[in-house]
Amino acid sequence: MSDNQVRVWDPLVRLFHWSLVAAFIIAYFTGDEESLVHVYAGYFIIGLLAFRILWGFVGTRYARFSDFLYSPGRTVQYLKGMFSGAPEHFTGHNPAGGWMIMMLLVSLLITSYSGLKVYGLEGHGPLAAGGVEAGLVAPAYADDDERGEHAEHEGHGGGEGEGFWEELHEVFANLTVLLVLIHVAGVVVASRLHGENLVRAMVTGRKNAP
Numbered sequence: 001m002s003d004n005q006v007r008v009w010d011p012l013v014r015l016f017h018w019s020l021v022a023a024f025i026i027a028y029f030t031g032d033e034e035s036l037v038h039v040y041a042g043y044f045i046i047g048l049l050a051f052r053i054l055w056g057f058v059g060t061r062y063a064r065f066s067d068f069l070y071s072p073g074r075t076v077q078y079l080k081g082m083f084s085g086a087p088e089h090f091t092g093h094n095p096a097g098g099w100m101i102m103m104l105l106v107s108l109l110i111t112s113y114s115g116l117k118v119y120g121l122e123g124h125g126p127l128a129a130g131g132v133e134a135g136l137v138a139p140a141y142a143d144d145d146e147r148g149e150h151a152e153h154e155g156h157g158g159g160e161g162e163g164f165w166e167e168l169h170e171v172f173a174n175l176t177v178l179l180v181l182i183h184v185a186g187v188v189v190a191s192r193l194h195g196e197n198l199v200r201a202m203v204t205g206r207k208n209a210p
Contacts, residue, residue: 008092009205010060012051017202020048024108024180028173039119046112049105062091068098075099087193091209094190100183107176114169121162 009017027041056065068090070078075095081087087094093101120127191198194208201207 004209005206006091006209007205008062008207009202010063011205012055012059013063014202014205016048016052016055020045020052020108023048024176028177031170031173039125042112042115045108046116049108049112052105062093065102068093068095069102070095070098082189082193085193087190089194089208091207096186097183097190100179100186104176104179104183107172107179111169111172111176114165114172117165118162118169121165 023041023044027038027045030038030041055063058064061067075098078088078095082096116125116127119125120129123129187198196208198207
């Protein structure tokens with residue numbers, strides 16, 4: 001280990017990060033199926049988001065929102081330095097990275113809530129008419145006809161309301177993918193400009209000190 005490296009990311013932040021990566025990939029690629037895998041992945045993501053929001057207030061120094069949320073002016077200043085090839089180095093998240101994290105959290109929260117609404121309108125999950133009594137998990141139905149009959153039987157599903165939440169769910173799931181791609185590009189660029197491997201830092205927890 002280099003003498004100028006410091007521990008930045010605590011084990012819980014690293015576990016959250018890679019667990020969220022895995023859970024989102026699973027949820028995204030099972031989204032077109034009536035799959036319990038998609039449902040479980042969604043619930044798992046909600047749990048991860050709840051933890052990260054809490055940890056953003058009571059966690060270790062570099063995990064707290066107060067450490068990496070900068071003013072718009074400060075963020076613009078950092079971006080100008082990045083585009084000039086000489087960005088300021090931050091031990092924790094840089095200003096651009098901090099705002100990207102917030103956008104990802106908001107996008108994932110909307111994706112998760114809209115998914116719960118769709119599931120609830122189908123008569124299942126905590127947002128169903130019967131609340132948790134409807135059950136957090138429903139069987140995967142074989143086809144649309146059978147699913148429609150079930151929804152009619154339960155008095156849920158279908159209609160413009162469900163269509164709205166399904167569309168919102170899909171839009172924000174895809175927006176999250178776009179934000180992830182931008183985030184990855186930013187990590188690659190920042191790693192090259194600062195001469196450090198930010199992906200490895202999220203594995204080991206250590207980064208170069210300023």
